Amino acid sequence: MFKKLLGFFSSSIAIDLGTANTLVYMHGKGIILDEPSMVALAVDKSGMGKKILAVGQEAKVMLGKTPGQIEVVRPMKDGVIADFNVTEQMIKYFIKKVSAQKILMSVPPTIVICVPCGSTQVERRAIKDAALAAGARRVELIEEAMAAAIGAGLPVESPRASMVVDIGGGTTEVGVISLGGLVYANSIRVAGDRLDEVISNHIRARHGLLIGEATAEEIKKQIGSAHPDTDNGEMEIRGRSVYDGLPKKIIVTSSEIREALHDALDQMVSAVKQALELTPPELAADMIDSGIVLTGGGALLRGLDILFTETTQLKVVVADEPLLCVAKGCGMALDHLSDQRVYLNRNK
């Protein structure tokens, strides 16, 4: 009886704790929070510790524009926790924010949270512990590729295999799913963040201009492309000259950015090819019909689907709302928490 009551009053939420964005799904409500995984910290008055100034969207607007005592950090790196305390605080803040929307959330929530396939036991434990420390009553983990496949609407329960490639900020996850489980999963730490880094290195080396993280990401979104068919002209950018330290503006072209991105994109292609090679033959054969579905924010890079189609000879499509797939998939796993489906990593 008590358990039943507890279930009634408490809320279940699913969290896509991403390197770039954190999304929260609440049972019966869908996605109720979508914010950058960023925290602004300031040295507190004693000068000893750091106190949290802002989290999420509010912290992102401060990126690259903060005075000396304030820094904006991303506590997740490569899909795993880089700073435990700040991650815990960030999760706590987001839980608090969503509970404010639900009066009945007086009992600590059950949380389903996703982890990259390539994360170690220690890294998984850290995510679980951070969620528990942030106030969760129970935490279940789900592999990100599995969540992406469910959220993209792939027939994960079917004996016919399907492949999902989730390109986030920190990791690219490749998963082959059949009969409700991951038959093959791999994750490489090359994704959206690496593309931004490659773009800033290119701009510095070719044009002698220093740009911030936000500008590099903007270049990728505006004129970035993975295939010549999707060339998107040119763009004026501003930064600081490495030669005289003065502000300067230059024009960069879509084709030079594509050239700069080539090697990093090639690593993603290799990860997909490796998955096809290592998948059992019968399942690999299924992919001729089912093709590959791309999810994650990285899937929005222009021409990425064409690049994958050309390099794998398979049909490649970008999922609807790729940025939301993992959160939706975590949420659907949460909705099925009581039936014994095999989506979750119960022993991890």
Ligand SMILES: Nc1ncnc2c1ncn2[C@@H]1O[C@H](COP(=O)(O)OP(=O)(O)OP(=O)(O)O)[C@@H](O)[C@H]1O
């Ligand atoms: N239009 C776009 N073109 C290219 N890249 C984009 C676009 N929109 C978003 N991105 C990139 O998508 C990435 C964020 O995607 P997503 O939210 O799926 O990552 P994440 O889940 O936080 O990261 P991870 O799963 O690796 O922990 C960022 O690198 C962002 O720059």
Ligand SMILES: [Mg+2]
């Ligand atoms: Mg993700």
